[in-house]
Amino acid sequence: xxxxxxxxxxxxxxxxxxxxxxxxxxxxxxxxxxxxxxxxxxxxxxxxxxxxxxxxxxxxxxxxxxxxxxxxxxxxxxxxxxxxxxxxxxxxxxxxxxxxxxxxxxxxxxxxxxxxxxxxxxxxxxxxxxxxxxxxxxxxxxxxxxxxxxxxx
Amino acid sequence: xxxxxxxxxxxxxxxxxxxxxxxxxxxxxxxxxxxxxxxxxxxxxxxxxxxxxxxxxxxxxxxxxxxxxxxxxxxxxxxxxxxxxxxxxxxxxxxxxxxxxxxxxxxxxxxxxxxxxxxxxxxxxxxxxxxxxxxxxxxxxxxxxxxxxxxxxxxxxxxxxxxxxxxxxxxxxxxxxxxxxxxxxxxxxxxxxxxxxxxxxxxxxxxxxxxxxxxxxxxxxxxxxxxxxxxxxxxxxxxxxxxxxxxxxxxxxxxxxxxxxxxxxxxxxxxxxxxxxxxxxxxxxxxxxxxxxxxxxxxxxxxxxxxxxxxxxxxxxxxxxxxxxxxxxxxxxxxxxxxxxxxxxxxxxxxxxxxxxxxxxxxxxxxxxxxxxxxxxxxxxxxxxxxxxxxxxxxxxxxxxxxxxxxxxxxxxxxxxxxxxxxxxxxxxxxxxxxxxxxxxxxxxxxxxxxxxxxxxxxxxxxxxxxxxxxxxxxxxxxxxxxxxxxxxxxxxxxxxxxxxxxxxxxxxxxxxxxxxxxxxxxxxxxxxxxxxxxxxxxxxxxxxxxxxxxxxxxxxxxxxxxxxxxxxxxxxxxxxxxxxxxxxxxxxxxxxxxxxxxxxxxxxxxxxxxxxxxxxxxxxxxxxxxxxxxxxxxxxxxxxxxxxxxxxxxxxxxxxxxxxxxxxxxxxxxxxxxxxxxxxxxxxxxxxxxxxxxxxxxxxxxxxxxxxxxxx
Numbered sequence: 001x002x003x004x005x006x007x008x009x010x011x012x013x014x015x016x017x018x019x020x021x022x023x024x025x026x027x028x029x030x031x032x033x034x035x036x037x038x039x040x041x042x043x044x045x046x047x048x049x050x051x052x053x054x055x056x057x058x059x060x061x062x063x064x065x066x067x068x069x070x071x072x073x074x075x076x077x078x079x080x081x082x083x084x085x086x087x088x089x090x091x092x093x094x095x096x097x098x099x100x101x102x103x104x105x106x107x108x109x110x111x112x113x114x115x116x117x118x119x120x121x122x123x124x125x126x127x128x129x130x131x132x133x134x135x136x137x138x139x140x141x142x143x144x145x146x147x148x149x150x151x152x153x
Numbered sequence: 154x155x156x157x158x159x160x161x162x163x164x165x166x167x168x169x170x171x172x173x174x175x176x177x178x179x180x181x182x183x184x185x186x187x188x189x190x191x192x193x194x195x196x197x198x199x200x201x202x203x204x205x206x207x208x209x210x211x212x213x214x215x216x217x218x219x220x221x222x223x224x225x226x227x228x229x230x231x232x233x234x235x236x237x238x239x240x241x242x243x244x245x246x247x248x249x250x251x252x253x254x255x256x257x258x259x260x261x262x263x264x265x266x267x268x269x270x271x272x273x274x275x276x277x278x279x280x281x282x283x284x285x286x287x288x289x290x291x292x293x294x295x296x297x298x299x300x301x302x303x304x305x306x307x308x309x310x311x312x313x314x315x316x317x318x319x320x321x322x323x324x325x326x327x328x329x330x331x332x333x334x335x336x337x338x339x340x341x342x343x344x345x346x347x348x349x350x351x352x353x354x355x356x357x358x359x360x361x362x363x364x365x366x367x368x369x370x371x372x373x374x375x376x377x378x379x380x381x382x383x384x385x386x387x388x389x390x391x392x393x394x395x396x397x398x399x400x401x402x403x404x405x406x407x408x409x410x411x412x413x414x415x416x417x418x419x420x421x422x423x424x425x426x427x428x429x430x431x432x433x434x435x436x437x438x439x440x441x442x443x444x445x446x447x448x449x450x451x452x453x454x455x456x457x458x459x460x461x462x463x464x465x466x467x468x469x470x471x472x473x474x475x476x477x478x479x480x481x482x483x484x485x486x487x488x489x490x491x492x493x494x495x496x497x498x499x500x501x502x503x504x505x506x507x508x509x510x511x512x513x514x515x516x517x518x519x520x521x522x523x524x525x526x527x528x529x530x531x532x533x534x535x536x537x538x539x540x541x542x543x544x545x546x547x548x549x550x551x552x553x554x555x556x557x558x559x560x561x562x563x564x565x566x567x568x569x570x571x572x573x574x575x576x577x578x579x580x581x582x583x584x585x586x587x588x589x590x591x592x593x594x595x596x597x598x599x600x601x602x603x604x605x606x607x608x609x610x611x612x613x614x615x616x617x618x619x620x621x622x623x624x625x626x627x628x629x630x631x632x633x634x635x636x637x638x639x640x641x642x643x644x645x646x647x648x649x650x651x652x653x654x655x656x657x658x659x660x661x662x663x664x665x666x667x668x669x670x671x672x673x674x675x676x677x678x679x680x681x682x683x684x685x686x687x688x689x690x691x692x693x694x695x696x697x698x699x700x701x702x703x704x705x706x707x708x709x710x711x712x713x714x715x716x717x718x719x720x721x722x723x724x725x726x727x728x729x730x731x732x733x734x735x736x737x738x739x740x741x742x743x744x745x746x747x748x749x750x751x752x753x754x755x756x757x758x759x760x761x762x763x764x765x766x767x768x769x770x771x772x773x774x775x776x777x778x779x780x781x782x783x784x785x786x787x788x789x790x791x792x793x794x795x796x797x798x799x800x801x802x803x804x805x806x807x808x809x810x811x812x813x814x815x816x817x818x819x820x821x822x823x824x825x826x827x828x829x830x831x832x833x834x835x836x837x838x839x840x841x842x843x844x845x846x847x848x849x850x851x852x853x854x855x856x857x858x859x860x861x862x863x864x865x866x
Contacts, residue, residue, distance in 0.1 A: 018422070022421060025421040033361070036361070037493070037494070038420075039493050039574065044799055045493070075361035079360065081360070100494045102359055126807060128807075129805045129806050129807040131806070132493065133493075133806075134543050136773075136779065136804065136809070137772055138775060
């Protein structure tokens with residue numbers, strides 16, 4: 001089985017996996033990094049969102065063989081102590097209900113705010129529309145992104 | 154309803170070896186109304202308690218909460234109630250999901266928005282009892298009467314102003330008798346209840362810590378992905394696993410019943426292995442289609458094969474004497490639950506024990522079913538609950554845990570069963586497809602009769618529902634149900650029975666008001682007047698509380714004074730013991746109705762945690778709108794026509810209104826919030842769309858039945 005060298009959250013990781021294994025399952029099953037969630041497997045729900053060279057990407061559609069030598073950031077790399085302004089905003093607004101989709105939501109929000117630090121409501125809604133929250137905590141996601149933007153500016 | 158119980162039946166204390174006191178209580182025993190202890194309390198040991206308060210020598214309090222957490226917030230709100238009466242600072246409270254054993258699971262109740270309602274009195278009594286024991290211990294130490302002492306945030310204070318921290322008297326308290334008569338706080342003195350309190354798991358959720366069933370793993374565990382019959386009514390003939398077994402990493406292929414499990418060391422390999430299976434299926438009966446269901450349900454509605462759930466007066470007579478009879482039919486599709494975390498469960502079956510771990514709303518029933526399936530004593534089965542990535546009713550059913558147990562037994566290895574989204578949507582226990590026919594008789598401009606007929610796939614309506622509004626408000630009133638026996642599995646879906654019924658009835662009353670040329674609000678309020686002072690004990694709702702939420706919603710939403718271009722729709726409903734009124738504001742964008750705002754007024758009694766409560770309301774309203782607008786699930790040849798989110802539409806953030814929530818302030822015992830905001834939402838939106846576009850919607854999803862191709866949002 002092929003071996004891949006991955007750069008995840010600033011650290012080098014070596015994994016042995018079939019070339020077609022999605023990064024999602026490499027993270028979850030091979031590396032025990034379970035913060036990245038499985039929701040649909042076809043890039044529709046956003047639960048598995050990670051950053052690839054800084055861009056929000058669906059890890060369920062990303063074959064491990066495609067991501068060598070790229071910077072991979074997962075929810076575990078955002079901060080482990082809730083120190084990132086997006087996490088702080090999520091906590092202050094008390095966004096989660098079941099919480100399952102929230103790692104993906106936070107990954108989409110951080111990538112978006114890195115590109116647009118002063119978004120309006122309509123831009124926030126567009127940027128976050130790729131992430132489904134089945135509990136429909138959408139009002140709070142919207143407010144948390146606004147709050148995070150103000151913290152980051 | 155106030156639960157009656159003896160404290161002795163569910164509280165027991167003990168000193169901890171390492172210092173501190175452990176107060177055990179049987180939450181499920183205590184939270185059930187009118188329960189009696191299963192056995193003599195003196196025979197119980199700590200294994201009979203499923204929730205614990207631990208007070209350490211340093212005064213820190215740990216509350217072990219056994220309740221399933223599916224996103225409804227009880228892991229935060231139930232400990233808040235204990236902490237309030239215990240009178241400790243919330244910052245000094247640490248909440249832990251309790252480790253449980255089967256013995257305790259057998260007394261578990263969960264679901265139906267009932268945790269807070271049933272828990273309220275018992276949780277308060279538990280906290281207050283513990284507090285009184287600490288006070289008694291301090292009073293003994295000081296040699297004063299306990300009644301002269303008070304507490305403040307974990308400190309006991311006597312009349313001289315002397316102070317002792319809880320931690321300083323826990324050892325003595327543990328040795329005391331459990332007091333029988335304790336005083337509960339007055340609601341005006343609450344310091345924790347009624348204060349915004351953040352979800353206790355938030356830090357873990359937003360840093361990606363393992364919490365959910367899908368995150369659970371053990372050394373040597375196999376990942377199992379299961380091939381199930383591709384349609385309801387199909388059976389397995391045979392299968393060929395040659396290609397599957399050739400995949401590196403596939404460890405085993407196991408047939409059980411009409412299913413085949415592929416076991417591998419990782420999920421992806423197991424998924425690939427399943428794809429490579431070649432199976433032949435057969436069916437010994439005709440496979441079902443949505444078109445046929447439509448015809449069957451329509452025939453049922455028009456037939457005479459009904460079971461009467463409630464009949465007041467004589468509807469036949471009222472209809473015969475009417476000036477006018479208004480009759481409308483409302484239709485809904487099936488709905489899948491689509492929890493974001495697909496179904497999954499861990500099982501380890503050995504000669505000694507059966508260990509189950511995962512997301513489940515009903516561990517008691519699941520433990521029992523697994524014991525029966527494996528022919529084991531229920532005492533051998535333990536269930537550990539993980540946090541759940543949504544429930545919505547799907548995790549009331551333990552079918553996935555049974556699969557895990559069966560595979561683990563056959564494989565003789567610990568196994569975690571994982572559903573793909575396609576598995577999850579295809580092997581569902583769906584909200585059944587339902588049709589309602591509602592008829593009203595009008596005489597001299599008044600509603601004299603109301604006849605509701607339900608035709609449902611399998612069964613839908615539950616015993617108490619026919620006693621909801623408008624029962625009691627209309628002299629001649631009848632509710633009839635008919636069902637078609639289907640092979641498609643159906644069951645509870647968030648706000649079971651009322652999630653669609655509320656849409657039908659609240660749309661009907663809106664249309665009645667138009668036909669009768671009566672103000673929509675007045676029509677509802679006039680009906681409620683007739684229920685006031687009713688002696689009918691079957692009536693579930695309070696006309697006064699429903700009237701109040703309606704009036705407050707009128708005021709808060711600016712009903713009747715909407716600015717130009719804003720069209721409002723009204724809806725009010727009682728279910729799950731909570732009264733709710735909603736006003737939807739719709740605007741037209743390129744002639745397409747867009748829901749901009751929903752004003753929601755809720756009477757759930759005392760609001761334990763306003764921050765969490767508002768989250769439930771916002772989510773419930775948007776969930777209700779999303780499914781009314783987009784939820785569409787049909788069957789062809791016994792198989793669902795949607796399998797994943799590319800063909801099944803869930804509401805997204807850019808399609809959501811802002812929800813403005815108002816709680817009625819009162820000191821009544823609290824009721825649940827996980828469900829009641831959902832049912833009124835569909836009708837509020839439909840009634841607003843009628844105001845905006847003149848289109849009256851009778852069928853869900855609205856998107857399919859609107860005269861427009863543009864997306865609604």
